[in-house]
Amino acid sequence: MQTVFLVLTTLTVGAPVVHADSDDATWSQESFEKELAQRAEKVSLIQNRKFELRHEVTLGVGALPADPYFKGLTVGAGYTWNFSPSFAWEVANFTYSFDFSSHIKQQVLAHAILTPGQPPSFPQITWFAATHIVVKPIYGKQALFNTRVVHLEAYLLLGPAVVNQTGPNDRFAVGLDGGVGLRLHLTQLTSFRLDAGDLLYVAPHSAKNALRFCAYVAFNLGTEP
Amino acid sequence: MWRRTKTPVGLLCALALLLVSLEARGDEPAGPAPTPPQKEVDPAIFEGAVKAYHARNFPAAAAGFWRYIRAGTIAVDKYESAQFLLAESLSHLGLWHAAANYYYQVAKTRSQPEIFPLSLARLEAMSRYMPFDEALIYKDLLYDSEFGSLPPVLFDWVNYVQGLFDYRNGYLDWAERHFDAIHASSAYAMRAQYVRAVYAIKNSRDDTGLKLLDQIVASAASDPQTKNDALLAQARLHFDRGQYQEAWDTYGQVKQIDFSYEQAQLMLEKAWTAFRLHDHRRAMGLLHALYAPSYAKFLLPDAFILRGLILKDLCHFLDVKGVVRNFRVAQGPAIVALHRRTPTDKIPLLVEGVREQGPLGAIAQVIASLQSERKLIQSYASVWEDVALDKNLRRLYDLELREQQRLWDDSFAKAADSVAETLLETEEQMSLLDYEAGLDIFRRVKSNRATQTVQEPLTVPYDSAKAYYEFDTEFWNDELHSYSYFVNNRCLETDIEP
Amino acid sequence: MSTTRGLCLAWICGVALTSSVPSARAQSDELEDAPRVFSIQPRPYRLGHEFQLGIGVLPLDAYYVGVVAFAGYTYHFSDFWGWEIAGAGYSANFSTGLKSQLSAKYGLTPVGDSAAQIKVMTATSLIIKPLFGKLAVFNSNTLYAETFFSLGLGWTNKGDSNYPAGALGIGLRFWLRQTVSIRLDVRDYLVFVKAAPDHVLLFMLSAALNYYDRPDGSGD
Numbered sequence: 001m002q003t004v005f006l007v008l009t010t011l012t013v014g015a016p017v018v019h020a021d022s023d024d025a026t027w028s029q030e031s032f033e034k035e036l037a038q039r040a041e042k043v044s045l046i047q048n049r050k051f052e053l054r055h056e057v058t059l060g061v062g063a064l065p066a067d068p069y070f071k072g073l074t075v076g077a078g079y080t081w082n083f084s085p086s087f088a089w090e091v092a093n094f095t096y097s098f099d100f101s102s103h104i105k106q107q108v109l110a111h112a113i114l115t116p117g118q119p120p121s122f123p124q125i126t127w128f129a130a131t132h133i134v135v136k137p138i139y140g141k142q143a144l145f146n147t148r149v150v151h152l153e154a155y156l157l158l159g160p161a162v163v164n165q166t167g168p169n170d171r172f173a174v175g176l177d178g179g180v181g182l183r184l185h186l187t188q189l190t191s192f193r194l195d196a197g198d199l200l201y202v203a204p205h206s207a208k209n210a211l212r213f214c215a216y217v218a219f220n221l222g223t224e225p
Numbered sequence: 226m227w228r229r230t231k232t233p234v235g236l237l238c239a240l241a242l243l244l245v246s247l248e249a250r251g252d253e254p255a256g257p258a259p260t261p262p263q264k265e266v267d268p269a270i271f272e273g274a275v276k277a278y279h280a281r282n283f284p285a286a287a288a289g290f291w292r293y294i295r296a297g298t299i300a301v302d303k304y305e306s307a308q309f310l311l312a313e314s315l316s317h318l319g320l321w322h323a324a325a326n327y328y329y330q331v332a333k334t335r336s337q338p339e340i341f342p343l344s345l346a347r348l349e350a351m352s353r354y355m356p357f358d359e360a361l362i363y364k365d366l367l368y369d370s371e372f373g374s375l376p377p378v379l380f381d382w383v384n385y386v387q388g389l390f391d392y393r394n395g396y397l398d399w400a401e402r403h404f405d406a407i408h409a410s411s412a413y414a415m416r417a418q419y420v421r422a423v424y425a426i427k428n429s430r431d432d433t434g435l436k437l438l439d440q441i442v443a444s445a446a447s448d449p450q451t452k453n454d455a456l457l458a459q460a461r462l463h464f465d466r467g468q469y470q471e472a473w474d475t476y477g478q479v480k481q482i483d484f485s486y487e488q489a490q491l492m493l494e495k496a497w498t499a500f501r502l503h504d505h506r507r508a509m510g511l512l513h514a515l516y517a518p519s520y521a522k523f524l525l526p527d528a529f530i531l532r533g534l535i536l537k538d539l540c541h542f543l544d545v546k547g548v549v550r551n552f553r554v555a556q557g558p559a560i561v562a563l564h565r566r567t568p569t570d571k572i573p574l575l576v577e578g579v580r581e582q583g584p585l586g587a588i589a590q591v592i593a594s595l596q597s598e599r600k601l602i603q604s605y606a607s608v609w610e611d612v613a614l615d616k617n618l619r620r621l622y623d624l625e626l627r628e629q630q631r632l633w634d635d636s637f638a639k640a641a642d643s644v645a646e647t648l649l650e651t652e653e654q655m656s657l658l659d660y661e662a663g664l665d666i667f668r669r670v671k672s673n674r675a676t677q678t679v680q681e682p683l684t685v686p687y688d689s690a691k692a693y694y695e696f697d698t699e700f701w702n703d704e705l706h707s708y709s710y711f712v713n714n715r716c717l718e719t720d721i722e723p
Numbered sequence: 724m725s726t727t728r729g730l731c732l733a734w735i736c737g738v739a740l741t742s743s744v745p746s747a748r749a750q751s752d753e754l755e756d757a758p759r760v761f762s763i764q765p766r767p768y769r770l771g772h773e774f775q776l777g778i779g780v781l782p783l784d785a786y787y788v789g790v791v792a793f794a795g796y797t798y799h800f801s802d803f804w805g806w807e808i809a810g811a812g813y814s815a816n817f818s819t820g821l822k823s824q825l826s827a828k829y830g831l832t833p834v835g836d837s838a839a840q841i842k843v844m845t846a847t848s849l850i851i852k853p854l855f856g857k858l859a860v861f862n863s864n865t866l867y868a869e870t871f872f873s874l875g876l877g878w879t880n881k882g883d884s885n886y887p888a889g890a891l892g893i894g895l896r897f898w899l900r901q902t903v904s905i906r907l908d909v910r911d912y913l914v915f916v917k918a919a920p921d922h923v924l925l926f927m928l929s930a931a932l933n934y935y936d937r938p939d940g941s942g943d
Binding site for chain 3: 693703
Binding site for chain 1: 347687700701
């Protein structure tokens with residue numbers, strides 16, 4: 001009886017609001033009405049969305065600009081499965097880096113020639129491969145000079161990566177790659193992506209990060225006409 | 226305080242109606258099966274169910290409360306509490322109609338004063354947010370009942386419903402007494418005002434109606450729906466009186482709150498108003514918005530006529546023929562079926578058209594809601610089959626569906642005939658439009674006597690306080706009322722009479 | 724009689740089919756006359772006097788990472804043009820450890836320009852805002868955004884000397900309300916230490932406070 005009384009007094013109209021997400025199952029009138037309001041069929045903000053990605057193949061060029069000893073000019077390719085407008089899985093992304101010694105490295109090597117001993121080695125990224133979960137929270141449009149409409153999308157990427165480096169040690173490293181990106185839709189089949197991210201990788205003897213930028217052309221396959 | 230029926234005959238009629246409504250629900254309104262009187266029920270069943278409820282195990286809680294109800298009778302201690310908590314559990318599980326039924330039973334019985342206002346409050350909220358059985362809640366429970374002292378919101382609601390039904394039945398004095406009892410600051414006061422306004426307009430007292438509608442629009446107490454309804458009514462009145470600018474300004478204040486048939490209808494009415502104001506761009510823009518997926522499914526034959534008229538005014542005669550062609554493709558099968566005297570309930574387009582609007586639209590929503598909730602019962606069958614709660618709920622839903630279907634069947638023929646008539650009239654008008662466009666295409670004009678107004682090419686300012694988004698197949702919901710359609714006027718002016 | 728009648732009919736048909744009818748000629752312009760549909764909406768947010776406070780990073784130098792505190796004032800003439808009258812950033816620099824590593828491992832120390840660090844950068848910039856639009860966040864909420872470009876001149880303090888600099892930038896603005904927006908800027912400061920400029924890339928996130936005082940309808 002006491003339990004019933006407790007339940008019922010808490011439910012009394014005009015009683016203080018009990019938050020719907022509290023452990024207590026008693027339901028305030030406000031929460032009840034909120035639950036009812038959520039029954040209404042949700043209509044999405046955009047109807048007949050113009051660009052829907054499905055199977056996406058990317059080809060791109062980029063840079064690894066931040067290492068003090070080398071600068072990498074990268075080429076990359078990837079495949080992404082866009083299973084919903086807001087989420088995707090970049091199943092595989094492979095990037096190969098053409099490395100160029102930096103001014104600092106050249107000076108160090110020049111100095112090292114004059115000193116006895118083994119010349120120093122500077123591990124450089126040869127290639128890295130990653131798989132990412134892609135979250136695409138933002139899709140929209142902007143009017144360019146008020147005469148044309150461009151469609152944009154912003155997304156976040158995160159996933160594990162494998163890095164291959166030069167050098168006798170630390171050949172392979174595993175790590176995490178994350179970043180942000182902006183997509184500009186060009187046609188139903190093509191779009192332009194700009195990614196910026198950070199590759200964090202850990203080898204047995206070192207932990208490093210590499211800032212990366214990449215520009216891709218993305219080909220959208222498998223959409224309905 | 227006793228009121229209600231004016232004469233003994235009326236009292237007998239009310240009682241008869243009550244009996245008939247109870248009978249229409251079948252043996253019992255989905256309540257517990259008849260049980261031997263005064264049987265003691267183990268309180269542990271109830272306690273266990275309350276425990277499950279607090280642990281948010283609503284299927285188990287519902288099963289427990291149902292078991293308690295089924296084992297006992299109304300005389301048993303905590304019987305109504307069990308009914309109420311069963312309703313709460315069912316609400317948590319998304320079985321709103323079943324919950325409404327048990328809230329109704331608690332509110333009807335009224336033997337526990339601490340639960341009664343809670344049940345009524347739940348029903349009041351449901352009446353605002355979901356399609357529900359009006360006969361059960363409004364007619365059976367509220368109308369013809371005395372409730373004594375109630376919290377203000379419920380007091381206003383009850384008086385509003387009673388007043389509304391008195392208006393419908395022609396008892397104006399009783400209705401006014403109820404409406405006057407509503408607190409002035411309550412949203413129901415403005416709804417009552419709306420009822421008065423509609424009554425005034427129906428009885429050709431437009432000025433009185435307009436004044437009442439003005440009060441609703443100006444009042445801070447009005448809820449958004451009532452305000453919208455009032456603005457819509459005002460706009461329509463202005464349109465009927467030929468005050469197109471006022472109508473346009475008032476339509477502009479009506480908010481788009483959902484994507485219902487009524488909103489599509491609003492868009493079409495705005496388009497007609499813009500047409501009357503010779504603003505073809507806005508009119509065609511509004512018609513363009515009707516292509517949005519949320520509106521494209523609705524039957525709006527008038528939209529074709531308006532589109533054809535505007536294009537004809539702009540001398541795009543081939544496009545007029547295109548509109549006629551589109552109409553015939555979209556509505557042709559239904560029109561052919563009507564010509565062949567096919568029963569209206571066998572014409573899918575007509576049935577859909579009836580389902581969208583008016584009282585039958587409301588019934589269709591209740592039916593759809595009942596059907597979707599009935600499917601949910603299966604999800605909990607494993608927990609409920611021991612106590613036969615799933616069987617009971619299915620029976621409850623089946624009874625309700627049968628009742629709603631009966632109401633549907635009663636009114637369908639008339640509503641379908643009205644839709645059919647509209648379709649056939651539109652077909653006639655489209656044929657006329659087609660004929661006139663054909664004539665206009667071949668109308669001869671001497672080239673040396675004809676002039677065409679040189680139109681400025683469309684220039685969109687790159688630096689403007691306005692944003693111009695050119696339509697490219699995407700419909701953004703906030704843009705639906707802001708489209709403008711730019712097309713050249715191809716008409717030639719001549720000083721020769723045709 | 725019937726022959727005459729037939730000839731008349733033929734003549735009528737011939738005239739009807741062959742006479743030049745201006746409206747028929749107008750029909751042939753159909754393809755050039757395609758309708759265009761625009762959604763025309765007043766801009767919900769407009770900029771007037773903008774005060775910017777931001778935090779940025781200079782990430783690309785090998786020897787240090789600069790954390791920049793930035794402040795600026797921009798006057799927006801219209802919805803297309805603006806002038807960042809003054810924008811200045813102060814960089815708090817943190818060593819990457821490379822200097823000490825080079826010294827310890829190889830006995831090398833950077834000198835001259837290599838060692839110099841950016842401390843202050845300022846510029847006055849023209850702002851062009853050709854893109855304005857809206858974004859759907861998870862297809863349920865609307866966020867208004869604009870893309871803008873900046874082109875400016877100024878100076879930077881690098882090491883102990885001041886050098887002229889150009890500034891090229893691109894940015895995105897997201898409105899939270901009329902008075903507050905969030906900006907993402909990427910700027911390339913071209914520092915003319917010598918004839919070929921050094922590129923100093925600044926990534927910045929800032930809050931902008933806006934005061935708009937023009938009458939409604941201006942700029943329409």
